[in-house]
Amino acid sequence: MEKFFYLILACLFAGLLFYIHRLRRQVCRLGKFTQFFYSAASALGLLTVGYEVGRDVATLSPDCARLFHLPEELPDFSRGQEAAEADAAHPLYPIYHCLGAFSADTPYQYLRRGEAPRRFLMKSFVLKDEEGRPYYLLGVFRDITQQANEEARLVARAQFDGLTRIHNSGATRSWMREHIGRPRADGTRGGMLFLLDVDHFKGVNDTIGHQGGDRALICVANALRQTFAGRGFLGRLGGDEFIAYLAAEDAAEAETLARAIHENARRLGKEAGLPLDLTVSIGCALLADEDYEAAYKKADRALYAAKEKGRNTHVILPADGGREAAEQQETERRDTP
Structure with a gap:
């Protein structure tokens, strides 16, 4: 059921950005739908990041950008990949890490001084064109902080x-x-x-x-x-x-x-x-x-x-x-x- 949910979410978001990219004149009209998508994802406890391969631009949902203290749009995204992936303290590390989580839900704990720890499961999807070339990556952070804290409390009670x-x-x-x-x-x-x-x-x-x-x-x-x-x-x-x-x-x-x-x-x-x-x-x-x-x-x-x-x-x-x-x-x- 979870995989089906993620698949629908990925298709919806990728399809939205694909059409925005193809129909640039309709950006203003589709902007409201983009905000609706972000609001729906936020209500489900999801943070999203998309990467357009052709433009080399990553787009973060507003909640995702606020959490990681990053701008909503990251141009020339691939340039900093090597440095970010090698340093867990790098601001872009969770973004690259999420976009690379293809195989299964990958656990991630976000720690920042002065803030309570947050726990996520990350999953990414690749969308390809008719010729099999990837044109879009979608990464999803699912917030499981409350669930993890409750499980920790149950373990503490048991032990x-x-x-x-x-x-x-x-x-x-x-x-x-x-x-x-x-x-x-x-x-x-x-x-x-x-x-x-x-x-x-x-x-x-x-x-x-x-x-x-x-x-x-x-x-x-x-x-x-x-x-x-x-x-x-x-x-x-x-x-x-x-x-x-x-x-x-x-x-x-x-x-x-x-x-x-x-x-x-x-x-x-x-x-x-x-x-x-x-x-x-x-x-x-x-x-x-x-x-x-x-x-x-x-x-x-x-x-x-x-x-x-x-x-x-x-x-x-x-x-x-x-x-x-x-x-x-x-x-x-x-x-x-």
Whole structure:
């Protein structure tokens, strides 16, 4: 249906300009029809650009010219093609790019400083004369910004926790299983997996209420964000349990990160006005080539050991498997989530 629509649009616009070119005396009469075409295309969310091969002139619809900050008529159009196609920042780059999108709808994102990003699908058509020579190109930009933004919102709802705005349990498990233990581009497999939860969280809810408990969870998520500063992967497994993974295998860095999580959680809790110290227990597993299930169980043993030490602390198990710490636990506390 879309292809049929585009075909009608292409024929209408190309036919219009062809007759304008042939019947120059009727330009004033046909000018109103041209404006009608542009208005109809604009109402459909379409921006158009036409190129007359013989005259070497490109004509942009008013909306198209305004969006790209270009004049509606571009004479000697072919002269700047090579420079424009080689530079994505060139003002004419989207115009040449659109006129070259013959095979299928081509996605394009238009970015300009001070303006919101716009997303388009581009498609072009070639019109030929009786001898098979191209005499006109028509390019169409279809604005899909609203659709793309809505799809992004739906993806965010499906992948991110509504309260803390970090990855939810489903997205987290899927990502961890896909990445932990798999060789990276440089051939390495190691990493560090952190498990943490809020100390005495039930008591926190009982003391300051569930809204206060939610604020505490947000503070912990923000503490992870500040600690990892855009590195690694952060997730909430459910309740007050959080998880973080970093593709590094350095015991000193793991110690630094664990201390930073403690400090950031306490500070953010105070800044949020929580009437108690916000503390967490952390278990960290340094990994060699374990998959997610093995890595989770190892980090879980470390977390349990941290709680046994009195909470508000952390335990780091080395990459050799941490046998001494593991032997302290006769059974594992729970299964992989």
